[in-house]
Amino acid sequence: MVKSGAAARDLREAQPGGRYGEAAKMLSSQEGNSFADLLATHAEAVISAWTDEVAHSLRGRLSHAELQRQVTELQKGFQSALFGGALDLADDAAAELRAQLSELSSLRARQGFSANETAVSVFTLKDAILRVVNTDDAGSLRDYVSFSTFIDRAALFTFDSYVRVREELIADQAEQLLELSTPVVKLWEGVVAVPLVGTLDSARAQVVMERLLQSLVDTGSPYAIIDITGVPAVDTQVAQHILKTVVAARLMGADCIISGIRPQIAQTIVALGIEFGDIATKASLADALRYVLKLTGTTKRQER
Amino acid sequence: MDRVPVLKIGDILLVSIQIDMEDQVALQLQEDLAEKIVATGCHGVIIDISALDIVDSFVGRTLATIASVSKVLDADTVVVGMRPAVAITLVELGLSLPGIRTALNVELGMELLAKARAELDWEAGDSGDDEDEPAVTAP
Numbered sequence: 316m317v318k319s320g321a322a323a324r325d326l327r328e329a330q331p332g333g334r335y336g337e338a339a340k341m342l343s344s345q346e347g348n349s350f351a352d353l354l355a356t357h358a359e360a361v362i363s364a365w366t367d368e369v370a371h372s373l374r375g376r377l378s379h380a381e382l383q384r385q386v387t388e389l390q391k392g393f394q395s396a397l398f399g400g401a402l403d404l405a406d407d408a409a410a411e412l413r414a415q416l417s418e419l420s421s422l423r424a425r426q427g428f429s430a431n432e433t434a435v436s437v438f439t440l441k442d443a444i445l446r447v448v449n450t451d452d453a454g455s456l457r458d459y460v461s462f463s464t465f466i467d468r469a470a471l472f473t474f475d476s477y478v479r480v481r482e483e484l485i486a487d488q489a490e491q492l493l494e495l496s497t498p499v500v501k502l503w504e505g506v507v508a509v510p511l512v513g514t515l516d517s518a519r520a521q522v523v524m525e526r527l528l529q530s531l532v533d534t535g536s537p538y539a540i541i542d543i544t545g546v547p548a549v550d551t552q553v554a555q556h557i558l559k560t561v562v563a564a565r566l567m568g569a570d571c572i573i574s575g576i577r578p579q580i581a582q583t584i585v586a587l588g589i590e591f592g593d594i595a596t597k598a599s600l601a602d603a604l605r606y607v608l609k610l611t612g613t614t615k616r617q618e619r
Numbered sequence: 620m621d622r623v624p625v626l627k628i629g630d631i632l633l634v635s636i637q638i639d640m641e642d643q644v645a646l647q648l649q650e651d652l653a654e655k656i657v658a659t660g661c662h663g664v665i666i667d668i669s670a671l672d673i674v675d676s677f678v679g680r681t682l683a684t685i686a687s688v689s690k691v692l693d694a695d696t697v698v699v700g701m702r703p704a705v706a707i708t709l710v711e712l713g714l715s716l717p718g719i720r721t722a723l724n725v726e727l728g729m730e731l732l733a734k735a736r737a738e739l740d741w742e743a744g745d746s747g748d749d750e751d752e753p754a755v756t757a758p
Contacts, residue, residue, distance in 0.1 A: 528703030535723050563706040568699060568721035568728070 342402045346461045351397035353462075354390065357447040362390050364446050368439035373432055385436075389415060393440070393469075404468045416469060417476035424480040433477045437470035497523045499530040506538045506607050507531065508600065510575075512545030520556035527560060531569045538610070539564055540603045544575030554589040561594050570610075572596070574603035623648045625655045631663040631732060632656065632694070633725070637670045645681040652685055656692045663732035664689050667725055669700030679714050686719050695735050696720065699728040 342350065354361060366386045370379060392412040399408035416437070423433040441463050449455050497519070502508045509527050513519075527539060541557060543549065561571040574597040576584070584591075597603040621644055626633045632655055638644065652664060666682065668674065674682075686696040699722045709716065722728035 524707060525703060528706060531723060532703060535727065537723060537727055559707075559710045562715055563703070563710045566706040566709055566716060566721055567701045567703065568697075568723045568731075 342461050342465055344400070344402060346458050347397050347400065347402050349455075349458050350462050350465070351394060353444065353447065354394045354397065358390065358394075360447050361440075361443045362387055365390070365440055365443035368442050369436050372435045372439065373428070376428070385419065389419065389437075389440075392416075404465070404472055412469070413472065416473045420473045420477035421480040424477050424484065430474060430477050430481075434470045434474045437466065437473050440466050440469075493519060493522055497526050499526050501534060501536070502540065502604055503608065505534075505536045505611060506540065506604065507534060507536045508540040508542055508603075510542045510545060510600075514548070515546055515553045515556055517552075517556070520553075520560070524556075524560045524563060528563060528567060531564060531567060537569050538607045539569055539571045540600065540607065541571055541573050542575040542600050542603070543573065543580070544577070544600070546580075549580050549583055549589075551587055551589060554584065554587075554591075558591070558594075570595075572603045572606060574598070574600045620644070620647070622651070625651055627655075627659050627661060630661055630736075631665055631729060632659065632661045633665050633667070635667040635670070640671060640674070640678045642677055645678050649681055649685050649688065653688050653692065656689060656694050662694050662736060663729075664694050664696040665725060665728045665732070666696065666698045667700050667728075668698060668705070669702065669724075671702070671705065674701070674705050674709060676712065676714055679709065679716050683716060683718050695732055697722050697728040697731055699723065699725050 362383065366379065366383045369386060370377075370382055373382070392415040396406075396409040396412040400406075401408035401412070403409070404413065419436070420433050423436070444459065444462060444466075448459050497509070497511075500508050500510070507527070507530055509523060511523065515523070527541075530536075531539060541560065543557070546553065557573065561573070564571045572595045573591065576596055576598060595603075595606060597606060621638050623634055623636050623638065623644060625648075626635075632652065634648065634652065636648075655661075656664070664685070666685070671678075682698055686698075689696045697720045698716075701721060720731065722731050
């Protein structure tokens with residue numbers, strides 16, 4: 316529960332020496348009613364002022380008509396929530412408003428707006444209301460402060476939803492990336508290749524290892540080429556992952572060749588003292604394929 | 620106690636492990652194989668572990684012992700069909716099963732044995748010309 320200044324003052328007025336806690340509401344029922352009245356009586360003015368403010372903050376990236384539609388819906392949402400007796404954003408009566416706010420933020424998140432711009436879309440309601448409030452009257456000013464608290468809560472809620480949607484997006488993309496980035500291609504009869512692109516962390520290395528080993532079993536290929544042309548840097552960690560994959564493949568009865576080692580990477584490998592042992596390493600994929608074909612060719616000749 | 624059957628196919632003994640590899644089963648297999656190699660005079664042993672979900676360090680060591688014993692009796696051993704999950708687990712445990720030859724499946728295992736045998740025969744043979752090198756490495 317938010318113990319903002321206005322809410323806390325409310326509580327002290329209502330219950331002298333009273334406790335803070337779950338009873339604390341953003342608005343008293345009387346404030347809620349006056350807020351609702353204010354929104355209803357000045358609906359037109361609030362909507363147009365609000366739309367202008369939002370349009371200014373978004374710098375014309377959404378059409379005015381589109382913004383006006385969103386803002387009108389939000390205004391109705393606020394109004395019906397308050398008329399429904401919502402004194403706090405967590406109230407049941409505000410459920411629809413919450414749904415509207417999270418829908419707005421997920422829309423903004425997917426359209427690529429920043430968190431700031433999304434939250435400001437709600438915060439600007441305060442400016443819009445300030446224009447219609449009678450600033451000479453101390454009572455309505457005090458009410459305005461309470462309204463502000465309510466709107467702050469709504470904006471923070473929007474911010475939260477925005478972050479949640481963005482995190483979901485990121486998680487989805489990470490998963491898709493993992494699936495996309497580890498293809499195992501068949502180069503020749505009995506030869507598969509894994510072109511590694513991008514940084515190899517533990518999770519990816521695990522996926523690569525499993526995919527490669529499974530495709531060895533599925534295709535019955537005794538040779539695998541691991542091409543690291545697209546790996547930007549090879550440190551001990553990455554080398555460790557590659558070595559593990561090679562040893563696992565050997566245990567299963569397949570030979571691995573590492574190819575695509577760029578000059579700088581070769582120097583890093585030597586500088587770090589990484590030992591590839593008796594694992595064949597080639598400069599290019601073409602060299603690796605030629606090497607494998609030679610091996611299989613020799614095998615064929617000896618069988619004859 | 621369960622026993623793993625040992626099948627003779629031509630010059631090769633085929634062992635397909637279809638049951639859980641308990642320590643006693645592994646030791647029994649080691650004895651059975653040694654006797655069978657002597658009895659049949661086979662020169663190759665293929666151990667198929669494609670049905671095994673778990674290969675612990677004891678089974679790994681037993682496989683290595685089997686390979687060494689067979690070698691003494693002039694038979695090559697190939698372990699075939701290791702599952703990816705098993706291979707990954709062994710690598711994570713740091714067991715690389717040194718001294719054991721492996722192949723992806725029984726067919727490739729038989730090829731490997733035939734090739735090893737051919738090399739051995741060729742070395743034992745008296746022909747002095749090496750035909751493979753010059754043709755390939757000519758600049």
